[in-house]
Amino acid sequence: MNRPVLQVALDLVELDRAVTIAGEAVAGGADWLEAGTPLIKSEGMRAVSTLKATYPDHTIIADMKTADTGAIEVEMAAKSGADIVCVLGASDDSVIAESVRAARKYGVKIMADLISVTNPAIRASELEQLGVDYLCAHTGIDQQMTGTDSLDLLLKVIHEVTIPVAAAGGISEKTSPGAIAAGAKIVIVGGSIIRSSDVSGSTRRIREAMDKPLPYSGPSKNKDEEIREILTLVSSSNVSDAMHRKGAMTGLFSVCQGTKAVGKAVTVQTFAGDWAKPVEAIDLAGPGDIIVINNDQGTRIAPWGELATISCINRGISGVVIDGAARDIDDIRKMKFPIWVRALAPNAGEPKGFGEIGAEISCCGQTVNPGDWIIGDDSGVVVIPKTRAYEITRRAKEVYNTELRIREELHRGKSLSQVMNLIRWEKK
Numbered sequence: 001m002n003r004p005v006l007q008v009a010l011d012l013v014e015l016d017r018a019v020t021i022a023g024e025a026v027a028g029g030a031d032w033l034e035a036g037t038p039l040i041k042s043e044g045m046r047a048v049s050t051l052k053a054t055y056p057d058h059t060i061i062a063d064m065k066t067a068d069t070g071a072i073e074v075e076m077a078a079k080s081g082a083d084i085v086c087v088l089g090a091s092d093d094s095v096i097a098e099s100v101r102a103a104r105k106y107g108v109k110i111m112a113d114l115i116s117v118t119n120p121a122i123r124a125s126e127l128e129q130l131g132v133d134y135l136c137a138h139t140g141i142d143q144q145m146t147g148t149d150s151l152d153l154l155l156k157v158i159h160e161v162t163i164p165v166a167a168a169g170g171i172s173e174k175t176s177p178g179a180i181a182a183g184a185k186i187v188i189v190g191g192s193i194i195r196s197s198d199v200s201g202s203t204r205r206i207r208e209a210m211d212k213p214l215p216y217s218g219p220s221k222n223k224d225e226e227i228r229e230i231l232t233l234v235s236s237s238n239v240s241d242a243m244h245r246k247g248a249m250t251g252l253f254s255v256c257q258g259t260k261a262v263g264k265a266v267t268v269q270t271f272a273g274d275w276a277k278p279v280e281a282i283d284l285a286g287p288g289d290i291i292v293i294n295n296d297q298g299t300r301i302a303p304w305g306e307l308a309t310i311s312c313i314n315r316g317i318s319g320v321v322i323d324g325a326a327r328d329i330d331d332i333r334k335m336k337f338p339i340w341v342r343a344l345a346p347n348a349g350e351p352k353g354f355g356e357i358g359a360e361i362s363c364c365g366q367t368v369n370p371g372d373w374i375i376g377d378d379s380g381v382v383v384i385p386k387t388r389a390y391e392i393t394r395r396a397k398e399v400y401n402t403e404l405r406i407r408e409e410l411h412r413g414k415s416l417s418q419v420m421n422l423i424r425w426e427k428k
């Protein structure tokens, strides 16, 4: 293998979409085409045979993730046209050995996937001894969401074996040069290509990046920076999808339409008609924070108005969410400051000083703790618990990316129901 191989993982559930995307990837320079595990589960061996029939000159990989009955699964994939069959490296040695025997019989190769292997360096060498042809240093999609670094595993195994090693797991134009520099002979890319609105362009850019290897220097941003960057890109709707519809506050509206805010919560518990704690919170919040106020659902007396808003802007605070009311709306709208409220009311209360800053509160049906992440836009406000903030944010980016491709297919003339194949996936 002289030139490193670019393998595109077709992790889709509809075969016609997979075939179209494969064609665009081939036009962009994809070398190998993988029938991804979701595609195989959804379409069966037809996924493999159709890819082979459509792209006969390309190496076809069947990502079976075999964990048992190695011989049967390898035989099925081989007879359907696969050139390489992926089995789980964590399977018992007997499964690997049977897979290798079947592969030799049917003239295909075995790639062992190191996903979730406990001791990858040792297992890599064992798998080589067992006769597998390729190893795949693979960080799964769910693992990527929790922040597992994809190239870490590659670095652990690359010097333990002599067979070619593939790198897989969230590889992009940015990280592919690092994979090659670390010694990967095959780069497997799924999401960065198949979710792109320009599959050919993304494939070409990754191909070009692979041809200019650069030493990998590890993740460049800290987690909070990454969370903020992603939340600035995605919408509250994307986050809600990522959270399986949990986290959305109810009963709020955006005072300044067209504004968006992202930040960590500074929580305030106060009582209807008492604006002391909300205003004191401005001095305790830092730039980029969001003040989230439980005002006892008071909708007739506002704990927030124009002067508090000016004070917030001076402090660089990102936004305010009030389970209650605000006033001075005309002035606040001129400032285009992101505020979400339950109601509008001209009455202010008194600065009595009841309540608390920095305690767990309930706001519009959601529990909010200090430091939880908040995203608000015209669709509403969603709270992301800080304990899962990184994971949820990464998943929201996946939702965002998936929609890029869906949008592109709608622009090409398909209906949403067709793209999603709704009738097929109705619950039986």
Ligand SMILES: O=C([C@H](O)CO)[C@H](O)[C@H](O)COP(=O)(O)O
Residues within 6 Å of the ligand: 009, 010, 011, 036, 037, 038, 063, 138, 139, 140, 141, 168, 169, 170, 171, 188, 189, 190, 191, 192
């Ligand atoms: O094997 C994969 C995954 O387990 C789903 O089947 C992916 O093909 C692999 O992770 C590459 O996809 P990305 O991580 O989206 O690049």
